[in-house]
Amino acid sequence: MGAGKTTAIRSISDREPVSTEMPISDEVTSEKTHTTVALDYSSVELETGELLHLYGVPGQGYLDFMWPMVAEGALGIVVLVNAQQADRVDSTAHLLQRFGALAPQACFAVGVTRTDLTDGFALATFRDALLERGYRIPVMRMDARQPIQVDFLIKTLLSYQYARSLPPGD
Ligand SMILES: Nc1nc2c(ncn2[C@@H]2O[C@H](COP(=O)(O)OP(=O)(O)OP(=O)(O)O)[C@@H](O)[C@H]2O)c(=O)[nH]1
Numbered sequence: 001m002g003a004g005k006t007t008a009i010r011s012i013s014d015r016e017p018v019s020t021e022m023p024i025s026d027e028v029t030s031e032k033t034h035t036t037v038a039l040d041y042s043s044v045e046l047e048t049g050e051l052l053h054l055y056g057v058p059g060q061g062y063l064d065f066m067w068p069m070v071a072e073g074a075l076g077i078v079v080l081v082n083a084q085q086a087d088r089v090d091s092t093a094h095l096l097q098r099f100g101a102l103a104p105q106a107c108f109a110v111g112v113t114r115t116d117l118t119d120g121f122a123l124a125t126f127r128d129a130l131l132e133r134g135y136r137i138p139v140m141r142m143d144a145r146q147p148i149q150v151d152f153l154i155k156t157l158l159s160y161q162y163a164r165s166l167p168p169g170d
C-alpha cells in the first residue's frame with residue numbers, strides 16, 4: 001500500500017487514467033490523502049505503435065480476487081514496493097510467488113520506491129534477499145513520480161520477453 005502504483009501509472013499515461021481513488025479518512029501521512037479502492041487502468045502507446053494496457057491492483061491479500069483478472073494473459077508484472085515498509089522482502093517475495101502462479105507466462109520486475117526517504121536502504125541487499133529466495137529478476141529503484149524512471153522499468157520488463165541465453169560462441 002502506498003508504493004506508488006497510481007502515481008506511476010499516471011506518470012506515463014497517454015490519457016486520463018481510470019482511477020478509483022477515495023479519500024483516506026485516517027491520514028497516515030500528510031502527502032497521502034487518497035487510496036485506490038479497486039484498480040487503476042490506463043494505456044500508453046509504445047514506439048512500435050502498439051497499445052500497452054496498464055493495470056494497477058492493490059497487493060493486500062483480501063483484494064486478491066482481483067489479481068487473476070489482470071494477471072491472465074499479462075505480458076509483464078511489476079511488483080512495486082515501498083522501501084519504507086519493514087517487511088519489504090517478505091511482502092515482495094509473497095507477491096512474486098502469488099503472481100508467478102497466476103501468470104506463469106509473464107515477465108517480472110520489482111520497482112522499489114521511496115528509497116530517498118528510507119535511511120540505510122541498500123538495493124543490493126534487497127536484491128540479494130530476493131535472489132536467495134530464487135527470484136532472479138530485474139530489481140531497480142524507481143521514483144513513481146518520474147515518468148522517465150517508470151518508462152525505463154516498463155521497457156526493461158518488456159525487453160525481457162526476448163531474453164534468452166546468448167548463442168554459444170566459437
Ligand atoms: N519521495 C518519494 N515519493 C514517492 C516516490 N514514489 C512515489 N512517491 C509518492 O508516494 C505516494 C504514493 O502514493 P500512490 O501513488 O497513491 O500509491 P499507491 O501504491 O497507488 O497506493 P494505494 O492505492 O493506497 O495502495 C505519492 O504521494 C507519490 O508522490 C519516491 O520514489 N520518492
Ligand SMILES: [Mg+2]
Pocket residue numbers: 005006007035036040
Ligand atoms: Mg493507488
